[in-house]
Amino acid sequence: MDKTAKIYVAGHRGLVGSAVLRALQAQGYTNLVMATHQEVDLTRQEAVEAFFAQHQPDHVILSAAKVGGIQANNTYRGEFLYDNLMIEANVIHSAYQHGVKKLLFLGSSCIYPKLCPQPMSEDALLTGPLEPTNEPYAIAKIAGLKLCENYSRQYGVNYISAMPTNLYGINDNFDLANSHVLPALMRKFHEAKLEGQPSVTVWGTGTPLREFLYVDDLADALLFLMHNYDAAEFVNVGTGQEVSIKELATTIKAVVGFEGELVFDTAKPDGTPRKLQDTSKLEALGWKAKTSFKEGVEQTYRWFVENYEHIRGKE
Numbered sequence: 226m227d228k229t230a231k232i233y234v235a236g237h238r239g240l241v242g243s244a245v246l247r248a249l250q251a252q253g254y255t256n257l258v259m260a261t262h263q264e265v266d267l268t269r270q271e272a273v274e275a276f277f278a279q280h281q282p283d284h285v286i287l288s289a290a291k292v293g294g295i296q297a298n299n300t301y302r303g304e305f306l307y308d309n310l311m312i313e314a315n316v317i318h319s320a321y322q323h324g325v326k327k328l329l330f331l332g333s334s335c336i337y338p339k340l341c342p343q344p345m346s347e348d349a350l351l352t353g354p355l356e357p358t359n360e361p362y363a364i365a366k367i368a369g370l371k372l373c374e375n376y377s378r379q380y381g382v383n384y385i386s387a388m389p390t391n392l393y394g395i396n397d398n399f400d401l402a403n404s405h406v407l408p409a410l411m412r413k414f415h416e417a418k419l420e421g422q423p424s425v426t427v428w429g430t431g432t433p434l435r436e437f438l439y440v441d442d443l444a445d446a447l448l449f450l451m452h453n454y455d456a457a458e459f460v461n462v463g464t465g466q467e468v469s470i471k472e473l474a475t476t477i478k479a480v481v482g483f484e485g486e487l488v489f490d491t492a493k494p495d496g497t498p499r500k501l502q503d504t505s506k507l508e509a510l511g512w513k514a515k516t517s518f519k520e521g522v523e524q525t526y527r528w529f530v531e532n533y534e535h536i537r538g539k540e
């Protein structure tokens with residue numbers, strides 16, 4: 226990617242897209258194309274084709290998707306399947322039709338079987354049944370990586386895929402019902418502290434293990450792949466380190482400074498018991514995460530406090 230290349234960042238206002246934008250700008254890229262969901266609904270084929278015909282990007286980073294935590298995935302099952310299938314099919318096909326040189330698709334570690342051997346290496350794809358709470362989203366993400374792989378094989382294009390682990394950071398979704406665990410717990414502890422509540426409720430048993438990657442590290446990895454990786458096979462992106470949900474809650478509680486109790490609501494689903502990425506492929510290419518978990522949580526909390534009124538104002 227030379228510095229004048231025209232790069233379309235799809236989903237530029239989201240957690241990942243906004244971090245990709247910061248990383249591109251920091252590397253001196255200025256010819257960037259963007260559109261909000263309201264301006265171009267990527268589930269609409271005609272709108273996507275018209276956008277590509279007008280802007281003719283050289284490269285695409287596809288970070289637009291219907292995204293949410295365990296409850297959103299389990300509730301809006303049809304939307305997670307339909308929206309994500311449509312967004313990726315429309316964007317990848319339009320990119321191909323309009324001669325996009327390189328495209329990067331974002332999947333997720335939920336593509337792997339629920340009871341996958343740990344750590345999960347890329348060759349474990351399609352070796353067992355998926356976790357039921359996010360099966361529709363995972364099916365769409367598998368379709369997306371297969372579109373990239375097979376467009377690359379049939380048409381000789383350079384469409385690559387990255388499978389990130391659970392992400393967090395600034396610009397995350399802090400909605401209590403639909404967000405992922407880290408922003409949800411950060412907000413719960415913050416509000417419990419402000420209101421002097423005696424306890425905070427954590428969903429599930431607290432025993433599931435998750436791996437968390439700071440979003441600016443992900444953006445760095447994605448640009449690394451845009452510069453250094455040209456193969457049809459997808460690549461895991463993670464830290465190689467995991468924490469239990471109970472340990473996560475204890476860490477966030479300490480960072481926020483909440484002094485009450487944790488209560489576990491076991492009527493809520495745990496989801497996959499464990500999903501640790503095998504990151505050896507990306508490490509062999511020369512990339513490793515830099516931000517420690519504690520540092521990332523502290524940076525995110527600082528941003529959350531500074532933006533708390535704005536976040537509430539948007540609701």
Ligand SMILES: NC(=O)C1=CN([C@@H]2O[C@H](COP(=O)(O)OP(=O)(O)OC[C@H]3O[C@@H](n4cnc5c(N)ncnc54)[C@H](OP(=O)(O)O)[C@@H]3O)[C@@H](O)[C@H]2O)C=CC1
Nearest residue numbers: 236238239240241261262266267289290292331333391392
């Ligand atoms: N967050 C996580 O923990 C993980 C995320 N990922 C993947 O990373 C990618 C980005 O996720 P993340 O940044 O967290 O998600 P966000 O929800 O923060 O952002 C999603 C973005 O997609 C846009 N979008 C959604 N639907 C449409 C649509 N129909 N038309 C146009 N734009 C749309 C939104 O636009 P607008 O702001 O205008 O509404 C938003 O900017 C996704 O592919 C996701 O699957 C993978 C692993 C973990």
Ligand SMILES: C[C@H]1O[C@H](OP(=O)(O)OP(=O)(O)OC[C@H]2O[C@@H](n3cnc4c(=O)[nH]c(N)nc43)[C@H](O)[C@@H]2O)[C@@H](O)[C@@H](O)C1=O
Nearest residue numbers: 294295298333335359404405406409427428429494495496
């Ligand atoms: C990135 C990944 O994210 C999703 O999978 P997930 O990792 O299961 O998602 P999660 O972050 O919402 O939860 C992780 C764990 O945490 C527990 N948990 C405790 N308390 C809260 C809580 O307050 N909110 C939430 N959301 N979870 C909580 C929760 O019960 C679960 O055990 C996929 O659907 C899919 O989107 C995907 O790919």
